[in-house]
Amino acid sequence: MKALTKTDFEFEGQKSVYHGKVRDVYNINDDLMVMVATDRISAFDVVLPKGIPFKGQVLNQIAAKFLDATTDICPNWKLATPDPMVTIGLKCEGFRVEMIIRSILTGSAWREYKNGCRELCGVKLPDGMKENERFPEPIITPTTKADEGHDMNISKEEIIAQGIVSAEDYAVMEDYTRKIFARGQEIAAKRGLILVDTKYEFGKRDGKVYLIDEIHTPDSSRYFYADGYEEKLAKGEPQKQLSKEFVRQWLIEHNFMNEPGQVMPEITDEYAESVSDRYIELYENIVGEKFEREESNEDISQRIEKNVSDWLKAYKKV
Numbered sequence: 001m002k003a004l005t006k007t008d009f010e011f012e013g014q015k016s017v018y019h020g021k022v023r024d025v026y027n028i029n030d031d032l033m034v035m036v037a038t039d040r041i042s043a044f045d046v047v048l049p050k051g052i053p054f055k056g057q058v059l060n061q062i063a064a065k066f067l068d069a070t071t072d073i074c075p076n077w078k079l080a081t082p083d084p085m086v087t088i089g090l091k092c093e094g095f096r097v098e099m100i101i102r103s104i105l106t107g108s109a110w111r112e113y114k115n116g117c118r119e120l121c122g123v124k125l126p127d128g129m130k131e132n133e134r135f136p137e138p139i140i141t142p143t144t145k146a147d148e149g150h151d152m153n154i155s156k157e158e159i160i161a162q163g164i165v166s167a168e169d170y171a172v173m174e175d176y177t178r179k180i181f182a183r184g185q186e187i188a189a190k191r192g193l194i195l196v197d198t199k200y201e202f203g204k205r206d207g208k209v210y211l212i213d214e215i216h217t218p219d220s221s222r223y224f225y226a227d228g229y230e231e232k233l234a235k236g237e238p239q240k241q242l243s244k245e246f247v248r249q250w251l252i253e254h255n256f257m258n259e260p261g262q263v264m265p266e267i268t269d270e271y272a273e274s275v276s277d278r279y280i281e282l283y284e285n286i287v288g289e290k291f292e293r294e295e296s297n298e299d300i301s302q303r304i305e306k307n308v309s310d311w312l313k314a315y316k317k318v
Contacts, residue, residue, distance in 0.1 A: 001053035001054075001269075001272075001273060001276070002053060002300060003039035003050070003051030003052060003053045003055075003272070004036075004038050004039045004051065004056060004085065004300045004301065004304075005038060005039055005040050005050075005051040006038070007019075007024045007036050007038065007301060007304070009026060009034075009036075009301075009304070009305055009308070011026055011028060011034060011305075011308060011309060011312060012028075012309065012312060012313075012316075013028045013029040013312070014026055014027065014028055015027040015028070015029065015030055021040065021042040021045075021047050022037065022038060022040050022041065022042055022047075022056075022059075022219060023035050023036060023037055023038065023214075024036045024038060027091060028091075028312065030091060031090075031091055032079070032088055032089065032090065032091055032312075032315075033077070033088070033089055033090070033091045034086060034088050034308055034312075035086065035087045035088070035089070035213075036056070036085060036086050036304060037055075037056035037057070037059045037060040037063075037085050037086070037087075037214070038051070038056050038085070039051035039052050039053060039054070039055045039056045040052075040055075041055060041219075041244075041247065041275070043244065043247050043248050043251055044248065044251065044256070044257050044258035045258060046258045046264070048247075048264070048267055049264060049267055050267040050269075050272050051272070052272055052275045052276050052279065053272065053273065053276045054276050054279065054280060054291075054293055054294075055275075055276060055279050056085040057084040057085050057293075057294055058217070058218070058279045058280060058282070058283045058291070059214060059217045059218070059219055059279075060081065060084060060085050060086065060087055060214075061081070061084060061283065061287075062214075062216060062217045062218075062282075062283060062286060062287060063087065063213075063214035063215055063216070063217050064078065064081045064087055065287055066184065066187075066215045066216040067087075067211070067215060069183065069187065070180050070183055070211070070215070073176065073179045073180055073183060074176040074179070074180065074209070074210070074211050075208060075209075075210050075211070076089070076210055076211040076212070077089035077090045077091075077092055077203070077210050077211070077212045077213075079315075080311060082307045082308055082310070082311035083303065083304050083307040083308060084294040085294075085300070085304060086304055086307065086308055088308070088311060088312075088315075089212075090205055090210065091205070092203025092204055092205040092210045092212050093203050093204050093205065094145075094201060094202070094203040094212060095145075095164070095165050095169070095173070095201070095202050095203060095204070096144060096145045096164055096165075097142050097143070097144060097145060097154070097159055097164055097165055097173075097202075098142060098143045098144075098145050098151060098199045098200070098201055099140060099142055099173055099174070099177045099199060099200045099201070099202065100140065100141045100142060100143060100197065100198070100199045101138050101139070101140050101141075101177050101178070101181045101197060101198060101199075101200070102135065102138060102139050102140075102141060102196070102197040103134060103135060103138045103181075103185070103194075103195070103196055103197060104132055104133065104134050104135065104194070104196045104197065104224070105125075105129050105130075105131065105132065105133050105134075105135060106131060106132050106196060106197070106222065106239075107197070107222065107245060109141070109197075110131045110132075113125060113129065114131075120139070120141050120153065121140075121141040121142055121143075121153050121154060121155045121156070122155025122156060122157055122158070123139045123140070123141060123155075125139075130233065130236065131236070132224075132229075132232070132233050132239050133233060138178065138181060140156070140174060140177060140178075141153065142154055142155075142156065142159060144164070145201070156170060156174070169204070169209060172209045173200075173202045173209060176200070176202070176209070176211065177200050180200060180211065180215065181195070181198060184198065184215070184216045184221075187216075187286075188223060188286065189226065190288075191285055191286055191288055192225065192226050192227060192285070193223045193224065193225060193226060193242070193285060193286060194223065194224040194225075194226050194229060195216065195221060195222075195223055196221075196222040196223060196224055196241075196243075197221065197222050198215070198216060198220055198221035198222070199220050199221075200213075200215060201213040216286070218242060218243050218244050218278075218279060218282045219244055221243065222241060222243035222245060223241060223242040223243055223282065223285075223286065224239045224240065224241045224242075225239070225240045225241070225242070228240065242278070242281065242282040242285060242286070243282075246278060247275060250271075251265065280293075
């Protein structure tokens, strides 16, 4: 099975390229962004040594559907998806903050809570909560956006005091975050899922705040199955979930959390295919459609280069 783990395109009008952990972002004339969702996978802030077939297509297509489903709430950067692994959109000046919103105490928040933490990013947490229990209402726990290494938790007050984001822009981001999350929860509920937590990124263009990057994908979000949630919570059993957390758990079981001296376990072809199957399962559950694998005889890079170049030529003529 093929996987795209590296890109090195030269599109017409290309000013620069940013290779992220998972996405490669091409700047076209300081006006457009070509975002390629590769098949790379990261956990604990490190890219795993093997790609996951169809992961990029899954992420890109889920994000595109949710961006389209939230345009009535806030403007977003997306213009087109000329290839199953590519979104092209408006170049915005990104805020150096990720807006994380949580409806359930789980993951890293639970790990901190279990160790006695009762305040997260300036948000007070109630005593006596159990793992996977719902918060009285969703909480926003932002992080600073790091170019390398770990993103750091930060409070709303610190973000504004440090001038990272103005009070006015933060209020807009906070409002959009709550409304987009509520929409995501509604859509998930119709599919028998719970949208547990997620992250959003915002940017600014011509004085207006835009939603940028991906939304509601298994890389940026955590989903539980609604069926059995209450029973598992009551019994203290792990929830059945669809997210990247199962990869983190697999790494933890193999003694890897990207700490000094730890060695990355071998990612076999069989394990990579099992992860691919989980991503496709999430796609079909959250989108409610069968996943159509984009399989062709041509090289994935060549296909993307042709599809993006054709779109950019047509855009230029308009």
